[in-house]
Amino acid sequence: MDRITLGNEEFEGRNNAYVLADDETDELALVDTGVATDDIRTDLRDGLAERGYEFADVDDIVLTHFHVDHAGLAGEIQREGGATVYVHEADAPLIEQDEAAVAALEDRREELLEEWGLPEEPRDELRSFLEGAAHIEGPPAKPTPIEDGTVLEVGGRTLETVHAPGHAAGLCCFEIEEGASTDGTASEAFVGDTVLPVYTPNVGGADVRVDRPLEKYAETLRSFIDREYDRVWPGHRDPIEDPSERAGTILEHHRERTGNVLDVLEEHGPADAWTVSAHLFGDLEGIHIVHGPGEAYAHLDHLRHEGVLEYDDGEYRLLERPTDLEALV
Template sequence: MDRITLGNDEFEGRNNAYVLAGEESETPPESRRGGEAGDDELTLVDTGLATEGIRAELREGLAERGYAFSDVDNIVLTHFHVDHTGLAGEIQAESGATVYAHEADAPLIEQDPDAVAAVEERRREYLERWGVPDDAQETLLEFFEQAAHLEGEPAEVTPIEDGEVLEVGGRTLEAVHAPGHAAGLCCFEIETDDRSEAFVGDAVLPVYTPNVGGADVRVERPLERYLTTLRRLADREYDRLWPGHRDPIDDPRDRALEIVDHHRERSEKVLGILEDHGPADAWEVSGHLFGELEGIHIVHGPGEAFAHLDHLHHEGVVSLEGDTYRA
């Protein structure tokens, strides 16, 4: 798989943008969206952050392959987070590319004011419920204000849904909705002659475990949704996964189930915190889990704690009184 590695100092390590170009397809035209079979199309899967340095890296990576931004025909986005979508609008403006993303994330990628405002309001409500102190909330707000430029230009998005088939860059991609880390996160399955592979964005990462609960406050029952996603991906028994960060995953089923085990262990640790220290809100639990939090982790930390507390509550293991959880 042709991968351009891009910088990322803020999130889960260096980003990947994948380049698809010009192979033949046997998918019938009537069942496809995108180009005609055999088109010499250029497609990117994710684009990286909208910074000067990453823009230069992506331009250079494409130039090494004989392409420019203006040559891009399609952009397939795994989810709305800016380290995956930041340059999509700029590339679309330069090339007229069609941008595809799951319908749940499309309004945020388009930077629809109502959708953005709804997420910001919901985040404020959750920060209060989680018990995040005012000074930490102010620090988080400053982080978001300073990072606003990373969003880049809005893109016009063609929304897709689970099971939809795209014909792009001469490849057949099937969308596999994989919510948890984000409401609209989609993996894109690629079938070759003898292998089954998928682009998975942040659904499965090779080193870190994707944040659940704080990364997208729109997701109800975030841990439950994510565990369902992991089991679904494990059951598909891919030969290889191409993640949004770092290196390919050659043991997809084992890695997905390893992350399931990680969350089981974290839930046990969260329960132990309540048993050892008494009733607590999500912010207090996150302090025991992660220590002092800075930057984006001010929402990711209590969000992750909340995801586990919420899961334990729905399973009847802990009780909830107001915003306080009790073993």
């Protein structure tokens, strides 16, 4: 797979932009674009130039989700050559930077910061970080919304959309039809941040729009495992050669974290998400000020829905510790 490796100091490191080119039809597509910073813009322009292309030559952009480290340059590329930008319908308003959608996201974040019990100082630090990072978002794009099952013909490839919510409401994998196994199932896919080779994708804080984020992500991982891909191409770092095993490892990580959350409540008594986060992750800065308590919240909220915890006056209280975490997550 032809990929351009992009630097990324803002988030989880080394983004990938995948280049799909059809020499016969001269069609060119990108899967994800990286953040809209000068360094990354140069990385992407230089990578395309090495292949004989420029931004204006891009016909299609397929976005795995709305996060700026995957979509930041989409609007700029579209402006230069009129590329069609595909993204799941749940994320399309944010790619378009629709004022109502952006305001709803920000309002929801503020509601949750209050609910999670964040003191004013880290809230202010987070707001300052987000305001300071606004420039990496890039100009808006005019997206073409897609949904689960949408088939795209781009860059000489056939990609089938597989909705994979959890880390983000509109996160999608794109199965590569040309890599189909003998039984007709896709053997390879672009997966964005559904699974990553090093980090465990954040749930709860990465997209505050997602209701019951841990439940949704666990369902996504189980479905991903069942698809039995031979290889997948993530949004960060190197390809994953054992995708189902990696997804299973991430699922087990969340079971262990569930146990860690229960340990905190058992040892320290009722607590809000910020307090649980402090026990799990210690001091936080930058984007992790929302990712940390968001992750704690995802687990606390899931345990509440499963009847393990009681939520009252901003705090979660352990009712009875379960013995089978696998049955919960």
